[in-house]
Structure formats: C-alpha cells, structure tokens
Amino acid sequence: METPQIDNNATSNNRVIDLSHHLSDEARIRVANPLKDIMRVISECPVTDLITMANGDPHHSLYPFQQIMYEVPSIQDPSDPVTSWNNSGRTQIFHSYRDQECALPIRNAFQYSRAAGLVPCKDALTNFTNLIFAPPNHHVMLTFGNSDGLTKVFRIFGQKGDHFLTDEFSYPGITNCPLPYGVKWVGIKMDSGGIIPEELEKVLIRWDEAKLGRRPRLLYLVPVGQNPTGSTLSVDRRKKIYAIAQIWDLIIVEDDPYYFLRYNVPQTNCASADPDEFIENFRSTLIPTFLSMDVDGRVLRLDTFSKVLAPGMRLGWITSNKLFHLKLGEYTDSSTQPPHAFGQMFVTEMLSEHGWKIDGFCRWLRSLCLDYQNRLDFLLDVFQREVEPTGYAKRMFVWIEVFFEKHPRFVRERCSGGSPVVARTNTECLLKELIERLMSIHGVVFMPASTFAIPENALWVESDGHVPLSDRTRFLRATFAGTEDIIEKGMIRLGKGLREFFQE
Amino acid sequence: MVFLPSATSATSAADVGLKRSHVDYSRYLSAEARSRLPNPIKSIWKAAQVKPGTINMGNGDPHHTLYPISEVNFVVPSIDEHDPVQSWRSGTGEQNIISSYKDELCALSLRTAFAYGAGAGLKDVRDALADLNDRIHSPPNHTVSLSLGNADALTKCFRLLGDPGDSFLCEEFTFSAMTNAALPLGIEWVPIRMDNNGLVPSDLERILSSWDEAKQGKRPHVLYTIPCSQNPTGSTLSLERRQQIYQIAHDWDIIILEDDPYFFLQYDLGMSQSTIQQYGHTRAMAEVLPRSFLSMDYDGRVMRLDSFSKIVAPGMRLGWVTSNSYFADKLDMLTDSSSQHPHGMGQAFVAELLGSNGWGVDGFMKWILSLCNEYQRRRDLFMDVFRQKVATSGFASAEVPQSGMFVWIKSGPTTNTADLMDELFRKLLNNGLVMMPASTFAIADRTGTMGSHINDRVNFFRATFVGTDETIRNGLATFGRTLEEFFL
Numbered sequence: 003m004e005t006p007q008i009d010n011n012a013t014s015n016n017r018v019i020d021l022s023h024h025l026s027d028e029a030r031i032r033v034a035n036p037l038k039d040i041m042r043v044i045s046e047c048p049v050t051d052l053i054t055m056a057n058g059d060p061h062h063s064l065y066p067f068q069q070i071m072y073e074v075p076s077i078q079d080p081s082d083p084v085t086s087w088n089n090s091g092r093t094q095i096f097h098s099y100r101d102q103e104c105a106l107p108i109r110n111a112f113q114y115s116r117a118a119g120l121v122p123c124k125d126a127l128t129n130f131t132n133l134i135f136a137p138p139n140h141h142v143m144l145t146f147g148n149s150d151g152l153t154k155v156f157r158i159f160g161q162k163g164d165h166f167l168t169d170e171f172s173y174p175g176i177t178n179c180p181l182p183y184g185v186k187w188v189g190i191k192m193d194s195g196g197i198i199p200e201e202l203e204k205v206l207i208r209w210d211e212a213k214l215g216r217r218p219r220l221l222y223l224v225p226v227g228q229n230p231t232g233s234t235l236s237v238d239r240r241k242k243i244y245a246i247a248q249i250w251d252l253i254i255v256e257d258d259p260y261y262f263l264r265y266n267v268p269q270t271n272c273a274s275a276d277p278d279e280f281i282e283n284f285r286s287t288l289i290p291t292f293l294s295m296d297v298d299g300r301v302l303r304l305d306t307f308s309k310v311l312a313p314g315m316r317l318g319w320i321t322s323n324k325l326f327h328l329k330l331g332e333y334t335d336s337s338t339q340p341p342h343a344f345g346q347m348f349v350t351e352m353l354s355e356h357g358w359k360i361d362g363f364c365r366w367l368r369s370l371c372l373d374y375q376n377r378l379d380f381l382l383d384v385f386q387r388e389v390e391p392t393g394y395a396k397r398m399f400v401w402i403e404v405f406f407e408k409h410p411r412f413v414r415e416r417c418s419g420g421s422p423v424v425a426r427t428n429t430e431c432l433l434k435e436l437i438e439r440l441m442s443i444h445g446v447v448f449m450p451a452s453t454f455a456i457p458e459n460a461l462w463v464e465s466d467g468h469v470p471l472s473d474r475t476r477f478l479r480a481t482f483a484g485t486e487d488i489i490e491k492g493m494i495r496l497g498k499g500l501r502e503f504f505q506e
Numbered sequence: 507m508v509f510l511p512s513a514t515s516a517t518s519a520a521d522v523g524l525k526r527s528h529v530d531y532s533r534y535l536s537a538e539a540r541s542r543l544p545n546p547i548k549s550i551w552k553a554a555q556v557k558p559g560t561i562n563m564g565n566g567d568p569h570h571t572l573y574p575i576s577e578v579n580f581v582v583p584s585i586d587e588h589d590p591v592q593s594w595r596s597g598t599g600e601q602n603i604i605s606s607y608k609d610e611l612c613a614l615s616l617r618t619a620f621a622y623g624a625g626a627g628l629k630d631v632r633d634a635l636a637d638l639n640d641r642i643h644s645p646p647n648h649t650v651s652l653s654l655g656n657a658d659a660l661t662k663c664f665r666l667l668g669d670p671g672d673s674f675l676c677e678e679f680t681f682s683a684m685t686n687a688a689l690p691l692g693i694e695w696v697p698i699r700m701d702n703n704g705l706v707p708s709d710l711e712r713i714l715s716s717w718d719e720a721k722q723g724k725r726p727h728v729l730y731t732i733p734c735s736q737n738p739t740g741s742t743l744s745l746e747r748r749q750q751i752y753q754i755a756h757d758w759d760i761i762i763l764e765d766d767p768y769f770f771l772q773y774d775l776g777m778s779q780s781t782i783q784q785y786g787h788t789r790a791m792a793e794v795l796p797r798s799f800l801s802m803d804y805d806g807r808v809m810r811l812d813s814f815s816k817i818v819a820p821g822m823r824l825g826w827v828t829s830n831s832y833f834a835d836k837l838d839m840l841t842d843s844s845s846q847h848p849h850g851m852g853q854a855f856v857a858e859l860l861g862s863n864g865w866g867v868d869g870f871m872k873w874i875l876s877l878c879n880e881y882q883r884r885r886d887l888f889m890d891v892f893r894q895k896v897a898t899s900g901f902a903s904a905e906v907p908q909s910g911m912f913v914w915i916k917s918g919p920t921t922n923t924a925d926l927m928d929e930l931f932r933k934l935l936n937n938g939l940v941m942m943p944a945s946t947f948a949i950a951d952r953t954g955t956m957g958s959h960i961n962d963r964v965n966f967f968r969a970t971f972v973g974t975d976e977t978i979r980n981g982l983a984t985f986g987r988t989l990e991e992f993f994l
Contacts, residue, residue, distance in 0.1 A: 027690075028690040028691065029690070031689065031690040032689075032690040033686065033689075037682075037683060037946060040942070040943075040946060043932075043935070044935065044940055047935050047936070049935070049936060049937075049938045051938060052935075052938055052939070052940060053938055053939050053940065053973075053977055053980055053981040053984065054939075054940040054973070054977075055939065055940065055941050055969040055970050055971070055973065055977070055978075055981050056940040056941060056942050056968075056969075056970065057970060057972075058737070058816070058910075058911040058912065058970050058972065059820060059972060060815075060816055060819060060820065060972060061972055061973065061974070063594075063595045064591065064594075064595070064819075064877065064880070065818070065819040066582045066583050066594065066818060066819075066873065067580060067581065067582060067819070068581045068582070068601060069579075069580075069581035070578065070579065070580050070581070071577075071578070071579040071581075072575055072577070072578050073575065073576045073577035073578075074574050074575055074576070075574050084572065087571075087574065088571050093576065111821055112819035112820060112821035112822070113819075113820055113821060114815075114820040114821075115821070146654070146845050146846065146849070147845075147846060149844065149845070149846045150844060150845040150846060153843065153844040153845070154844075173547075174545075174546050174547065175545050175546070175547045175842075178543060178545070178546065178843065179843040179844065181541070181542075181543075182537075182538040182539070182541045182542040182543075182843075183538050308568075309568055311573070311574060311575075312568065312573040312574075312575070312620035312621070312850065313567060313568065313620065313621055313622040314619050314620035314621055314622070314623070314849060314850025314851075314853075315620070315849065315850065315851075316846065316847075316848065316849035316850070317849070335683075336661060336683075336686070336687035336690070337657070337658060337661045337662075337687065338654050338655075338657070338658045338661075338823075338845050339654070339655060339657050339658065339823065341823060341849075342654075342821060342822065342823035342824070342848075342849050342851070342852055343819070343821030343822065343823070344821075344849060344851035344852055344855070345849055345851065346821075348575075348851070366574065370572065373572070441560065445559050445560045445561060446560070446561045446563060447560060447561065447562045447563060448563055449547075453546060453547070480563040481563055482563075484561075484562075484563070484569060485569070488561055488563075489563075491561055492561045492563045495561065
C-alpha cells in the first residue's frame with residue numbers, strides 16, 4: 003500500500019519531517035473508504051450536470067426540519083454575559099434555516115458528510131483556531147468531544163505492547179481506555195507546576211527496550227487545569243517538554259478542555275467594545291499552547307465545547323499535521339462518522355455574522371472564566387476558614403493534600419532494599435478510610451488521589467531514593483463547579499470530617 | 507493504584523439476566539471487550555447518588571446555569587395532515603413547533619440532555635425506543651442502547667466481538683464501506699452466495715458445516731446481514747429465509763448483526779385502514795412489516811441496529827442497538843471508553859418528538875408511512891421508466907424492490923465481466939450518469955470453496971431512486987441509450 007501523496011509536513015521553514023512511523027499497525031492498514039476511488043473518478047469527470055443515481059441519501063426535501071431556533075445569552079453586554087444570563091438578562095436567538103440564508107443551512111447540515119466534518123463548521127473552527135492559536139501548518143477535524151477525539155488518537159498511535167507517557171496522577175476515564183488493547187501507561191513525576199521535564203527525560207534515558215519493549219513515543223498532557231491536580235504548565239516547562247519531544251521523537255497529545263478557564267490570569271482592560279481590540283486583549287491573557295510552538299508537526303491538540311458550552315454538546319475538534327489529519331479522517335469514516343448536524347449548525351451559527359461571532363464567543367469565554375474564578379476564590383476562602391485551621395490539610399489549588407503522618411494509626415515501615423515501587427506506608431488505606439467516612443458520615447464526596455494514580459513499574463524508576471507513588475497518594479480532589487452554598491457546606495463538612503478522623 | 511470498581515458494583519441487571527438465562531455470552535467477546543473495565547469515575551459518581559443530601563465535590567461537571575442554551579425550537583411538519591410528507595414537500599401543510607427547555611417543563615429537560623451521562627444514553631429516550639421495539643418486534647428479553655447511527659454501532663460491534671484473525675460471515679455483495687472498516691482490526695470476511703431473494707441459507711449452512719478449523723482458523727461466530735433493502739442488491743429476506751437463517755445461527759452458535767436502516771421503508775404494504783383507525787399507525791405497521799431477526803431471538807444472539815438516518819435525516823447521528831443485556835452492558839462500556847453518550851440536542855429532539863407534546867409514537871409511524879408512500883411513488887416511476895427505456899432493449903433487467911432505496915440492475919457482459927463492467931461504468935459517466943458498479947460491493951472468497959470467482963458475477967449496477975422525478979427520467983434514458991451504444 004502506497005503512502006498518501008501529500009506534502010506530509012511541510013513546515014513553515016520547509017523542514018519536512020516524516021512522522022508516519024508513529025502510526026499503529028491498524029492505522030497503517032486502514033484504507034480510505036473504497037468508494038473514495040470511485041468518488042475521485044466521478045469528481046474528475048469533465049461532464050457538467052452529472053445525474054447521480056449512486057447514493058442512498060434521503061433528499062433534503064424529506065428532512066422534517068424547516069427551522070431550528072436556539073435561545074442563547076445576548077452578547078450585547080460586552081462586560082459580563084455570564085452574570086447577565088444568570089440574572090435574566092437579555093437573550094438572542096440563533097437560527098438555522100432550510101430555505102433562507104444562514105451560515106450552515108439545514109438542507110446541507112443533515113446530509114451525510116465525511117471525515118473532517120461539514121465545510122462551513124470546519125472553516126469556522128479553523129478560523130477560530132488560526133486566530134487564537136496561530137498553528138504553524140495544521141488542519142482541523144471535528145470530533146464528538148475530547149473523549150471521542152482522544153480515544154481515536156490512541157487507536158491510531160497505540161497497539162499492544164506500546165507504552166504511553168503521562169502525568170503520574172491522571173484521569174482514569176481516559177487512561178483506562180487503551181488498556182484493553184494492550185497499551186500501558188508510564189506515569190511521570192509531578193510537582194505543583196505539573197509534569198517535571200527533567201523527570202520525563204530521565205525516564206526516556208533510562209528506558210530499557212530489551213526489558214520493556216519499544217521506548218514510549220507518545221506523551222499525553224492536560225496542560226491547563228490538569229485533572230486531578232489542577233496544575234498548569236508554565237511556558238518555560240512547555241518549551242522544555244517540546245525540546246525533549248524533538249530529541250526523543252515524541253508525539254504530544256495536548257488535551258485542553260479547560261484552556262479558556264485558566265485562573266489567576268492578569269485581566270487587562272478586556273471589556274473593550276471594539277471586537278479587534280477585545281480579541282487582541284483576550285489573546286494576550288492566553289498561555290502559549292504546544293500547538294503554537296509545533297514546528298515539527300508532532301502535536302495533536304484537542305479542543306472541546308464540553309466545559310465552555312455544555313458536556314452534552316458532544317462536539318470538539320482536533321488540530322494536527324496533514325498526515326495525522328488524514329488518518330484521523332479515515333478512522334472517523336470507518337467508525338462514528340463526522341458529528342451530528344445539530345452541533346455543527348449551532349457552532350457555525352454561533353461563530354457567524356448573525357451569531358456571537360468570534361469576539362462574542364471570546365467574551366462568553368472570558369466571562370465564564372471570571373465566574374469560575376469567583377467560585378474558586380469563594381471555595382478557597384471557605385477552605386481557609388473551615389479546613390486549614392484543623393492543621394490536617396492544605397490545598398494546592400483544589401488538590402487537597404492531607405497530612406496522614408499525623409494520624410494515630412499512620413505506619414511507616416523501616417526497611418531498605420526491595421522494590422522501589424512497593425508502598426512503605428499505609429497512606430492508601432487511610433485515604434480510603436477517610437473518603438468513605440466523609441461520604442457516609444459527613445455527606446460529602448471527594449475523589450481520592452488513588453483513583454488517578456498510574457501504576458508504577460520498578461523498571462522505569464530510579465532505585466535509589468524513589469518514594470513509591472503509593473506513599474505519595476495523599477490527596478483529595480475537590481471541584482468548585484457548584485453553587486456557593488454547596489461549596490460552603492462541603493468545606494464545613496470536610497473540616498469537621500478531618501477533625502473527627504484524626505482525633506479518633 | 508488505578509481505582510477498580512468493587513465486586514458489588516458489578517452486580518448489575520446484566521448479571522441477573524445472565525443467570526436467569528443460563529447462557530454465558532462472554533465467549534463471543536473479543537479479548538479486548540473481555541478485559542475492559544467500567545469507567546471508575548462513574549462508579550464513584552453512582553455511589554455518591556445513594557445517600558440524599560450528599561454533597562458531591564468529586565465530579566468536574568459544569569453547572570447547568572452556565573449552559574448558554576435555554577430553549578431550542580424545532581419547526582417540523584404537522585402530523586395532522588392527511589399526507590404529511592406530500593404537504594411538507596409542497597409547502598402547503600401546517601407546521602408544528604417542538605420545544606426543549608432548560609428551565610421549563612418538557613419531555614426531556616436541556617438540563618439533563620446537556621449534562622454528562624452514561625454511554626447507553628438517557629433513560630427517557632431509551633425507554634421510548636424500547637416501547638417502539640415492543641410494539642413492532644415484541645423482542646423476548648432485550649435492552650436498548652443509543653448509538654451515533656449504524657456505522658458507529660456496527661463498527662463498535664466489530665470491536666466487541668472480533669479478534670484479529672477471526673472470520674466473519676457476510677453477504678457476497680455488501681456495504682463494503684463497513685466491511686472494509688473491519689479489515690484493520692484483523693477480521694476477514696467470508697462471503698455467502700446470494701440470489702434474487704437475498705442470502706442463500708443453504709450456502710451459509712454449507713460454509714459452516716464444511717469449515718476446517720485446522721486450515722481456516724476459528725469457525726466464524728458472527729453473521730453480518732442487511733435483511734431489508736439489502737445494500738447493494740435491494741432484496742428483502744422472506745420470513746422463511748429468516749427462520750432458516752436463525753435456525754442455522756442457533757445450530758452453529760452464531761451472533762447475528764442485523765443492520766436494518768431501511769426497515770421502515772417498505773412498499774406494497776396493504777395496510778388496513780380500519781386497523782389504523784381503531785388501533786393507530788403503530789399497530790397497523792407492526793402487522794405488515796417484515797419479521798425481524800430480533801422478533802424471533804429467543805437465544806439472545808441478535809444485535810439489531812436501528813437508525814434515524816433514512817427516516818429522519820443522516821445528520822441526526824442517532825440510532826439504537828437492541829441486544830441481550832450482557833452485550834448491551836459491554837457495548838456501553840466500550841462507548842464510555844470512546845465516543846461517549848450521544849449529543850443532548852439529538853436526544854432532546856427524539857424525546858420531544860415521540861412524547862405527548864410532539865408526534866408521539868403513532869404520529870412518528872404516520873410520518874414513516876407517508877415517507878413509504880413517497881418512496882414507493884418514486885420506485886414505481888423508476889420501474890415504469892426502466893421498463894420503457896431500458897428493459898425493452900433486452901440489455902438489462904431488474905426485480906422490483908420491496909423496500910428501501912436500491913434497484914439492482916442486471917446488465918452487462920457475462921464474460922470478462924469485471925473489465926467490461928469497468929468500461930461500461932466509465933462510458934455511463936461520460937454520458938453524464940453515475941451508478942455504482944457491483945464490483946464496489948463485492949467480497950472475494952478466500953476459502954476457495956465457492957465454485958466461481960465473484961468477478962464473473964459482477965454484471966450489476968446499484969441504482970437509487972431517491973432523486974427527483976427528473977433525475978429518474980433523464981438518468982434512465984441515458985442508461986438505456988448508453989447500453990445500446992455499448993452492446994451494439
């Protein structure tokens with residue numbers, strides 16, 4: 003099978019890097035839709051007015067939709083649409099029409115489409131991506147959200163026996179996904195600033211291919227509001243990580259659902275009514291992405307509407323180099339097909355002239371960020387009032403560290419030698435106990451760090467001085483997506499629960 | 507350590523059903539499906555639902571007050587029209603507005619529809635479709651899971667049931683875009699001979715009974731079939747054939763993947779008007795629609811795939827899978843590990859449409875009946891024009907399809923078939939007509955037991971009659987003309 007005839011990764015400085023060796027066997031074997039050849043022959047046919055009796059597509063006159071209207075916040079108030087929305091502010095209507103003009107008409111939106119998605123939607127998101135992220139040379143493909151996107155990415159790069167790299171505390175809803183087909187994870191040490199580049203390098207240098215199989219070639223990161231630790235990678239760390247990726251030929255999968263909800267961001271005079279000025283200001287508050295520095299084409303960036311519109315939107319997009327874009331498109335055609343008309347219509351109208359436009363969407367994003375910031379600040383206030391004084395916990399964002407060594411039943415074994423990854427304390431047991439008591443006695447639920455811990459393998463950690471992950475699993479993850487009332491009650495219950503747990 | 511769900515949380519309806527039926531379905535699963543665990547976060551989330559008043563600070567879900575959509579209105583045809591599709595097409599009919607709200611009462615609140623959910627889809631929607639299933643198929647004991655349409659459902663079933671090296675059975679002419687999707691998974695296809703009436707049961711039997719595991723690998727345990735308006739041949743399996751096939755599946759322990767997107771587009775139904783008046787459209791349709799494999803599935807070996815693509819619109823990206831509860835559970839785990847539950851707007855729309863403020867199930871069946879009439883009209887026009895402009899020359903013939911969108915036109919040479927068909931296809935193209943040549947859909951036999959190479963039997967075109975009347979008339983005129991040029 004010949005490789006696709008495309009200029010793979012012609013970069014802005016014309017370096018062509020061939021990354022096709024990263025593809026899984028499955029991705030390599032997958033052929034484009036067999037009808038594609040015929041479609042090509044058909045499209046190359048010089049005859050105009052071609053009559054087609056080829057496809058089983060219902061005619062658009064039979065779609066039972068003439069119009070769809072969506073009531074949304076009005077973005078007229080440039081300063082704080084989210085607060086207006088929650089206080090019965092003005093609303094506006096987006097329209098999708100079948101027969102009248104709109105950004106993505108019903109008669110086109112409900113047809114079968116292929117690969118990357120419907121052109122108007124894809125174009126709208128490409129414009130947004132180019133404006134906000136300025137990728138060097140990449141292409142946009144629509145997904146059903148980041149779970150969909152990520153699991154497709156894993157399938158085109160991973161197969162049995164492979165190892166992927168990620169943070170040592172990670173979201174198992176995603177990391178569990180490739181396990182059934184034989185991909186394993188290597189957790190890299192973190193601190194409050196996220197993954198530690200030097201630790202990443204150490205693992206790669208130490209990797210023994212004879213014992214462990216092929217060196218890991220894919221790094222999965224959530225660089226803003228990492229789940230569960232809440233950390234955000236600094237620009238300096240991102241550059242270091244990218245450099246490591248270049249040296250060790252890694253693919254970087256940038257999963258960024260919280261990108262626009264970054265906290266403690268210096269708010270410049272961002273409420274300007276002038277669209278271009280607003281966008282300029284908005285962009286200046288954003289942290290540079292891996293995508294924006296991707297001269298090699300080794301980054302796949304995943305954006306989603308789940309946290310900024312709604313989880314049930316089931317829409318997102320992947321920005322990647324042309325080869326990976328084509329391969330993802332082929333896989334989409336061989337599986338889910340491109341996303342639903344409803345979502346594509348909504349987003350296209352939203353970003354269009356008749357909708358919020360890009361600057362309006364950015365106003366919504368900024369306003370949302372401020373709202374979450376307020377809730378976080380409130381949580382931190384109440385935390386300081388109700389929990390910190392107990393002396394049993396400290397928050398690192400909302401990754402709450404609990405000092406289990408202060409517990410009367412804390413046990414540390416004095417032993418040396420043996421496996422560097424086996425637990426030497428009963429931290430995990432105490433954590434489990436605390437979680438259960440908080441839930442059943444005090445009526446408050448947190449996620450224990452153990453849920454997120456990537457199992458370690460003695461073969462890839464340093465034998466001297468390594469503290470087993472199990473002994474460092476001493477955190478609770480809390481979220482602040484609820485109302486202030488809920489946040490306050492939750493923190494009060496946590497304070498009470500900690501006191502009772504430690505003073506037994 | 508990665509959190510593993512405790513033993514108790516695994517005791518689900520699936521296990522109860524399993525014990526009741528004394529069947530171990532796990533042996534059909536791929537290695538991947540067997541080793542897949544449920545989403546651990548969802549286990550904790552479920553545990554948090556137990557005690558009232560529990561404050562959940564564990565999950566990262568945006569609050570519904572921050573969803574920027576408070577209302578969605580869909581302008582749809584009124585189902586009160588005598589012939590809703592005709593009224594809709596001519597623009598003369600009334601319209602209805604179907605509404606979904608976030609903060610007001612409706613069938614499925616946007617608060618729920620726009621939140622995260624389980625892979626199977628929202629209960630309201632699943633229940634509505636299970637009710638439809640009951641009224642049409644009366645399945646013995648099955649569970650409904652939502653899908654993103656049949657391509658999504660089918661390719662997930664491939665992952666669920668197939669290991670690399672497995673052989674799956676299919677019709678010798680089939681929807682090759684889908685069978686091709688299975689190839690990178692290491693699945694190989696074993697084609698079954700077809701005649702005018704679809705797949706030939708005796709050939710299915712022959713393949714299975716003569717299977718030599720030493721030479722050919724594991725005996726096939728999955729059959730992929732499109733029983734109505736088979737793609738591409740347009741045939742619909744008779745009740746007798748379906749019963750024979752089910753019996754063979756029972757004898758040889760085969761899972762049947764019933765891919766049925768055209769099921770509701772049936773012609774020459776002869777529906778009883780008095781039944782419609784007395785019992786409504788659903789009952790009247792149920793009496794005349796073909797008996798599905800699902801309806802006879804006492805073993806729990808059928809996975810039936812239904813889709814809204816052909817009866818609402820392709821861009822709905824919504825469908826439903828009906829299977830035994832064990833398979834449904836495993837399928838949902840795969841969904842939770844990949845694409846996640848279907849989109850909120852689609853689920854909200856279906857819930858409203860089938861609910862009491864919308865068309866209701868009977869109204870939906872009325873729309874479908876009206877669609878059938880419209881497609882039948884086009885089919886009849888196609889066959890009329892075909893007889894006049896094409897069949898008279900003697901160079902082509904076609905059976906009248908009983909359902910769906912396809913006409914399987916027998917034509918072309920019977921020697922050098924593949925090459926000459928290619929030439930004919932290009933000639934048609936140059937004359938301004940596109941029809942799909944059979945070779946696009948042909949599955950070559952690798953077992954070497956078939957007796958003839960499929961390339962000798964690809965003298966067919968698949969044509970559709972979904973276009974305008976003009977398309978049908980002009981297209982067939984071109985076809986007839988081109989045949990004469992080619993053969994004379």
